[in-house]
Amino acid sequence: NAGVTQTPKFRILKIGQSMTLQCAQDMNHNYMYWYRQDPGMGLKLIYYSVGAGITDKGEVPNGYNVSRSTTEDFPLRLELAAPSQTSVYFCASSLTGSSGNTIYFGEGSWLTVV
């Protein structure tokens, strides 16, 4: 009954370091998403994927990269971390991208860049 699993839960990075946030789903969903949540700002879409091998930019993609080599996994890569990337990151998935399809979220990854 795992759903969407994200690791790590918490991470502190130094400015300029790189890291990868891992995301896996076991619901055989085609669509996967990465959002970031900043205080008082709601959630903003970073990248999304409609299936293995296909990714596209969302609203706030700068400073991030993604890949989707399998249906299950959708890692988010931060290159040259900056303080502006301090945020809570949520991975999510849905069966399709059509309206009415529930988007399921992971529990989040808290990232601090110092």
Add this chain to the structure above:
Amino acid sequence: QQQVKQSPQSLIVQKGGISIINCAYENTAFDYFPWYQQFPGKGPALLIAIRPDVSEKKEGRFTISFNKSAKQFSLHIMDSQPGDSATYFCAAKGTNNLFFGTGTRLTVIP
């Protein structure tokens, strides 16, 4: 630019009272309007959703009212309970993206 505007930012309600959260949007291409509930340290979870061809949807104590002409929709929580204390986000679905409001932190006082 915030695609979906949500108010109030925070709300305190007595147990048994009605909680009302309002949202407004501009893009008439949005075709699906979900509400998400988020508890501290957890991800958002779908609470209830509505399509724009329906004016109201009710599920238990939760009701969405939708006014297509005014481009507004609201969440009503009847008989609010302390367990409803959480942050609520409205959202609107565009092509391949879900645009979220800024959230309302609801506190239900026993």
